[in-house]
Amino acid sequence: MALDQSFVGRSYPPTPAYEVGREKIREFAEAIGDPNPAYTDPEAAKAFGHPDVIAPPTFAFAITYKAAGLVIADPELGLDYSRVVHGDQKFAYTRPVRAGDRLTVTSTIETVKSLAGNDILDVRGEVHDESGEHVVTAWTKLVARAADPAQDGDV
Amino acid sequence: MTATVAYDEVEVGTELPAQSFPVTRATLVQYAGASGDFNPIHWNEKFARSVGLPDVIAHGMFTMASAARVVTDWVGDPGAVVDYGVRFTKPVVVPNDDEGALIEVTAKVAVKLDDNLVRVDLVAMSAGQKVLGMSRAVVRLA
Numbered sequence: 590m591a592l593d594q595s596f597v598g599r600s601y602p603p604t605p606a607y608e609v610g611r612e613k614i615r616e617f618a619e620a621i622g623d624p625n626p627a628y629t630d631p632e633a634a635k636a637f638g639h640p641d642v643i644a645p646p647t648f649a650f651a652i653t654y655k656a657a658g659l660v661i662a663d664p665e666l667g668l669d670y671s672r673v674v675h676g677d678q679k680f681a682y683t684r685p686v687r688a689g690d691r692l693t694v695t696s697t698i699e700t701v702k703s704l705a706g707n708d709i710l711d712v713r714g715e716v717h718d719e720s721g722e723h724v725v726t727a728w729t730k731l732v733a734r735a736a737d738p739a740q741d742g743d744v
Numbered sequence: 745m746t747a748t749v750a751y752d753e754v755e756v757g758t759e760l761p762a763q764s765f766p767v768t769r770a771t772l773v774q775y776a777g778a779s780g781d782f783n784p785i786h787w788n789e790k791f792a793r794s795v796g797l798p799d800v801i802a803h804g805m806f807t808m809a810s811a812a813r814v815v816t817d818w819v820g821d822p823g824a825v826v827d828y829g830v831r832f833t834k835p836v837v838v839p840n841d842d843e844g845a846l847i848e849v850t851a852k853v854a855v856k857l858d859d860n861l862v863r864v865d866l867v868a869m870s871a872g873q874k875v876l877g878m879s880r881a882v883v884r885l886a
Contacts (some may be wrong), residue, residue: 605879616777616778616885617778617779618770619774619778620774620775620777620778620805621770621775621778621810621813622765622810623809623816625813625816625817625822627792627821627822627823628822637820637821637823638821639823643822643823645809645812645816645822646809646812646816646822646825646828647808647812648804648810650779650805651779651780654780654781655780666872667763671795674804674832674835675804675805675832676830676831676832677829677831677832677878678804678805678830678832679827679828679829679830680827680828680829681824681826682827682828683824684823685823685825705841707872711784717830728829734796737854742745
């Protein structure tokens with residue numbers, strides 16, 4: 590089930606804007622059990638120099654992974670989603686995501702390869718705000734495990 | 745961004761306060777809802793086993809978020825994190841009992857960079873296994 594190599598370098602059009610809400614950030618912060626007031630209290634966030642509450646560093650993944658989902662689900666690529674685990678994840682931030690942001694994601698396939706029967710896919714998601722300024726880039730490595738299950742990784 | 749830790753006061757090898765994060769099935773259901781990641785390997789053990797996993801496993805991104813807290817609790821302002829990456833080396837297996845699993849995170853300053861930046865290297869363990877490898881955050885200190 591080798592992946593289609595011609596997908597390397599392919600970029601997908603920017604997603605429709607995702608509007609970041611204060612209550613969504615609160616819900617996410619509660620789900621990771623993180624009481625940092627910068628996530629829920631606008632005054633605390635302002636004391637740190639942010640115009641509104643900010644999102645935890647990994648929050649952006651919820652947006653970029655949804656965008657990457659369009660890539661993953663592309664039947665021409667041939668990825669077996671039922672066997673996909675998360676290999677690596679990296680973020681580079683120009684600034685934190687914050688309430689009121691309207692964010693778009695542009696996904697690019699960086700790597701497609703097969704290793705020891707596993708299919709490996711690297712997707713880069715560039716996140717920009719409404720004014721076109723860069724906010725964060727997320728790199729996601731997905732591994733579709735070979736039918737003989739490996740112990741490594743998770744999603 | 746305003747960190748509360750001063751660059752001049754840390755050295756290579758400075759240890760950040762370690763933390764442990766309990767994870768139960770309820771934690772994973774809540775995280776699934778908040779993150780939008782409803783992959784059944786995180787809540788359905790029948791499905792998890794059918795794809796070769798030992799049991800339900802935590803979202804890797806939950807583990808990554810937990811590990812980040814060791815850094816963000818240290819610096820105060822989460823916006824001080826400029827770069828953060830991990831490798832998911834082993835799954836955090838979460839049994840269906842009252843205790844669940846425990847993610848234990850340690851971190852130390854590995855490199856002092858220019859511009860008040862430091863690189864913090866993190867280690868996350870669960871059930872005696874390293875669950876995050878190559879785990880690094882670059883943060884801007886005061």
